[in-house]
Amino acid sequence: xxxxxxxxxxxxxxxxxxxxxxxxxxxxxxxxxxxxxxxxxxxxxxxxxxxxxxxxxxxxxxxxxxxxxxxxxxxxxxxxxxxxxxxxxxxxxxxxxxxxxxxxxxxxxxxxxxxxxxxxxxxxxxxxxxxxxxxxxxxxxxxxxxxxxxxxxxxxxxxxxxxxxxxxxxxxxxxxxxxxxxxxxxxxxxxxxxxxxxxxxxxxxxxxxxxxxxxxxxxxxxxxxxxxxxxxxxxxxxxxxxxxxxxxxxxxxxxxxxxxxxxxxxxxxxxxxxxxxxxxxxxxxxxxxxxxxxxxxxxxxxxxxxxxxxxxxxxxxxxxxxxxxxxxxxxxxxxxxxxxxxxxxxxxxxxxxxxxxxxxxxxxxxxxxxxxxxxxxxxxxxxxxxxxxxxxxxxxxxxxxxxxxxxxxxxxxxxxxxxxxxxxxxxxxxxxxxxxxxxxxxxxxxxxxxxxxxxxxxxxxxxxxxxxxxxxxxxx
Amino acid sequence: xxxxxxxxxxxxxxxxxxxxxxxxxxxxxxxxxxxxxxxxxxxxxxxxxxxxxxxxxxxxxxxxxxxxxxxxxxxxxxxxxxxxxxxxxxxxxxxxxxxxxxxxxxxxxxxxxxxxxxxxxxxxxxxxxxxxx
Numbered sequence: 001x002x003x004x005x006x007x008x009x010x011x012x013x014x015x016x017x018x019x020x021x022x023x024x025x026x027x028x029x030x031x032x033x034x035x036x037x038x039x040x041x042x043x044x045x046x047x048x049x050x051x052x053x054x055x056x057x058x059x060x061x062x063x064x065x066x067x068x069x070x071x072x073x074x075x076x077x078x079x080x081x082x083x084x085x086x087x088x089x090x091x092x093x094x095x096x097x098x099x100x101x102x103x104x105x106x107x108x109x110x111x112x113x114x115x116x117x118x119x120x121x122x123x124x125x126x127x128x129x130x131x132x133x134x135x136x137x138x139x140x141x142x143x144x145x146x147x148x149x150x151x152x153x154x155x156x157x158x159x160x161x162x163x164x165x166x167x168x169x170x171x172x173x174x175x176x177x178x179x180x181x182x183x184x185x186x187x188x189x190x191x192x193x194x195x196x197x198x199x200x201x202x203x204x205x206x207x208x209x210x211x212x213x214x215x216x217x218x219x220x221x222x223x224x225x226x227x228x229x230x231x232x233x234x235x236x237x238x239x240x241x242x243x244x245x246x247x248x249x250x251x252x253x254x255x256x257x258x259x260x261x262x263x264x265x266x267x268x269x270x271x272x273x274x275x276x277x278x279x280x281x282x283x284x285x286x287x288x289x290x291x292x293x294x295x296x297x298x299x300x301x302x303x304x305x306x307x308x309x310x311x312x313x314x315x316x317x318x319x320x321x322x323x324x325x326x327x328x329x330x331x332x333x334x335x336x337x338x339x340x341x342x343x344x345x346x347x348x349x350x351x352x353x354x355x356x357x358x359x360x361x362x363x364x365x366x367x368x369x370x371x372x373x374x375x376x377x378x379x380x381x382x383x384x385x386x387x388x389x390x391x392x393x394x395x396x397x398x399x400x401x402x403x404x405x406x407x408x409x410x411x412x413x414x415x416x417x418x419x420x421x422x423x424x425x426x427x428x429x430x431x432x433x434x435x436x437x438x439x440x441x442x443x444x445x446x447x448x449x450x451x452x453x454x455x456x457x458x459x460x461x462x463x464x465x466x467x468x469x470x471x472x473x474x475x476x
Numbered sequence: 477x478x479x480x481x482x483x484x485x486x487x488x489x490x491x492x493x494x495x496x497x498x499x500x501x502x503x504x505x506x507x508x509x510x511x512x513x514x515x516x517x518x519x520x521x522x523x524x525x526x527x528x529x530x531x532x533x534x535x536x537x538x539x540x541x542x543x544x545x546x547x548x549x550x551x552x553x554x555x556x557x558x559x560x561x562x563x564x565x566x567x568x569x570x571x572x573x574x575x576x577x578x579x580x581x582x583x584x585x586x587x588x589x590x591x592x593x594x595x596x597x598x599x600x601x602x603x604x605x606x607x608x609x
Contacts, residue, residue: 023540036606037538171540175605176547176566176588194563198548209548209561213575214528216557233514250563362562368530368575387525413521420519428528428577441514448514454523459578462527 022078022167026056038076038179052089052131052163059093059161063100063152073162075146076173077109077181082141084168086117091131091161095124097154104136106144109181114147115140122152143172143181192250206352207255213244213367218262220431223374225268227384227415227423228403235425235440236330236433236476237268238321238374241339244367253359255349257367259315263340265476266321267330267436273298273375275306275316277392278365283313284357291344293318297378303355304346309393312371317342320378330436330476374424385415387422427462435476443474528575531583531596535570536604543567550586559583566605 024039031046043061051057060071090102104118118136122128146167150160173179187196190205201207213219218241224230225237241262247255259276266272289304296319299307306314318324324340348360371389376382381396391397391414400407406418415423434443441448446458446469463469533551545566551559551574560574566587576583576596583601585592585608594601594608602609 030606033606037540171542174545174588175538175541176545176590178589182542182544193546194548198563208563211560211562212558215553215559216555230515248562252562363572366573368528368573419515419517420521420523421514421517422525425525426527428575439513441517448517451517451519451523451525454520455526455578459527 020081020168020170021084022075022165022169022171024075024165025054026051026058026163027054029056036175038173038175040072040074042073043071044073047161052091052161054163057161057163060150060159062156063150063158063160064097064154071150071160073148073150075165075167076171076179077143077145078167078169079143079172080106080138080140080169082139084138086136086138086146086167087134088165089131089133089163090120091129092122092127093129093159093161094157095122095128095154096156096158097152099154100152100158100160101150102160103149103151105147105149106138106140107147108142108144113144115144117146138168194250206249206349207247208250209248211246211248211362211367213246214428217429218243218260219429220264220427220433221372221386222425222427222431222433223272223384224423225270225272225374225376225384227376227382228399228405230404230417230421231423232437233439233441234267234330234434234437236265236328236436237270238272238274239263239265239267239329239431239433240274240317240372241430242372244370246362246365246367248362249349249352251359252362253349253354254362254365255347257346257348257365259344259346261317261342261344263318263321263324263342265329265433266325267328268321270377271320271322272377273316273319274321275314275373275375275392277309277312277314277371277373278367279312279369279371279390281313281360281365282311282355282357283309285348285355285360286313286357287347287350287355289315289344289346291342292316293342294323295319297380306392306394312392314392314394315344315346317344319375328436330433332435332476372424372426384423386424386426387416387420388412388414390414429462431462432464432470432475434474438474443471445469445471527578529578530573530575530599532600533570533572533574534600534602535564535568536602537566537568537570538605539567541567547588552584552586553580554582554584556584 026046029046031041044058046056047059048056092100100122102120106115106117118134152158172182174182189196189202192205192208194208196202199208200210221240222235223238224233224235241264243260245258249255283305286303286305295316298316298319301307306316325337327334327337329336348355374384380394382399383391383395385391404417406416407414434440444461446461450458450461543565546563548561549564550561553559564570580596582593582595585603592608
């Protein structure tokens with residue numbers, strides 16, 4: 001039988017020493033703010049004209065009619081522990097008619113218990129515009145709301161203002177759950193702090209969440225491999241699909257990454273390699289890597305990362321594309337071969353123990369900032385990156401500004417030509433790449449407009465929208 | 477050839493010229509310039525060539541709330557795809573990034589039973605459990 005471990009979450013709050021009063025001085029000046037933190041303010045308004053103190057107070061509507069039409073305010077749920085003083089201030093702005101009063105009661109969750117804390121009948125004319133400070137000892141235990149009721153007869157401009165509330169108890173509402181009382185029983189089978197109903201791994205204390213990048217579908221990296229010279233811009237010399245699953249724990253640290261890299265096409269006579277980096281991730285934070293292809297010509301450390309990259313974890317997916325794909329998958333008259341997946345597993349934590357480089361926070365991993373690169377024809381120093389993405393430490397920087405390359409590290413320009421053309425593109429979805437020797441600008445009929453508008457026109461240029469986005473005869 | 481035949485042929489030729497001229501004009505109005513190649517494109521130095529964009533999310537916690545109020549924050553695309561999720565205390569501040577396609581115009585945030593929708597008018601979203609903008 002499955003065992004459930006039930007913990008009382010509030011033990012934690014006792015040890016945390018959370019402040020044991022619930023206060024409201026209305027200085028946020030926004031009724032919406034207080035409503036979102038579970039104060040109920042029927043018929044009341046925030047005012048900054050002659051407040052009781054500070055800049056803002058809360059004020060009733062005009063007081064008229066019987067008690068059933070009274071202006072009301074209720075606090076969030078508060079857990080009382082049997083001692084302390086309840087304090088607040090109130091003021092009547094005018095007195096016409098026959099009577100005005102304010103009462104304060106405690107009520108429990110189903111209103112079966114109400115306890116009168118305070119009642120005041122205003123005296124005419126002495127109480128008009130007089131700030132009355134209240135201090136009432138509270139000797140109850142349990143979970144209650146504090147309810148103010150402001151009543152009167154005669155209307156006119158008669159209103160009651162409230163301010164500087166202090167309730168001796170612990171805030172006990174959950175604003176994320178319709179302001180219900182905090183749950184005292186949370187089912188957290190693996191005791192990692194994430195409730196089972198929100199935990200992707202409810203029985204695994206070392207894992208909590210899966211996040212995917214891209215969120216839906218796979219992305220595509222498409223390369224021209226003739227860098228630093230121009231190619232034919234068919235963008236199919238190497239075409240890689242990609243998808244990441246990042247597993248994190250309750251402390252927001254990365255446990256492991258599943259990187260699916262899919263070799264879809266290698267429309268090039270050169271036999272290129274492919275790799276990627278996680279910038280700013282210490283290579284020694286990686287415990288192990290499995291699932292990559294062959295690494296002939298590369299030096300790989302015992303933890304699976306490439307040597308020579310001091311500050312950025314670097315992974316070589318394969319050394320030669322033609323080793324894995326017998327056809328180019330870009331020539332329309334040649335039957336395609338299946339795409340080749342590389343299911344790479346990168347381990348960052350072992351039972352909550354990180355690699356020697358320390359734990360990697362999910363923000364530090366920054367999966368969307370991954371840095372893919374092509375290695376040209378097994379020449380390790382000749383690598384190609386997305387436009388303005390930095391080279392690895394293994395890049396031969398003497399190739400910069402040769403051929404058609406205009407890389408200038410000083411201004412952050414990388415892997416672009418003098419006319420700012422790239423050698424790689426990252427398409428945020430599955431990309432139908434051009435056929436062999438078909439320029440992408442001819443295959444995708446709005447590509448040029450997208451580029452020349454700096455992305456403002458046809459941001460969906462690569463989609464199959466309507467019938468006017470593609471020349472299908474030029475697409476593989 | 478008699479005169480009638482000649483006139484018919486002449487008229488047919490004229491018709492064909494008119495029709496083909498119209499076709500050319502229609503084609504030139506609707507078809508993109510097939511002579512454009514990538515190397516001839518005029519590219520701004522600041523163009524990033526991206527089909528996605530980063531959104532920096534800044535969460536300001538409600539400081540008066542108990543630290544025991546915790547829930548998963550889900551960020552979803554306008555199509556309902558889950559973009560990001562993580563577990564946050566409602567009284568704490570957080571900053572993180574997420575990525576959407578450049579075509580994305582809005583996202584939905586879900587925290588417990590509360591739902592918020594935000595238009596992506598800039599690269600920064602500020603969220604305080606009351607509003608998101």
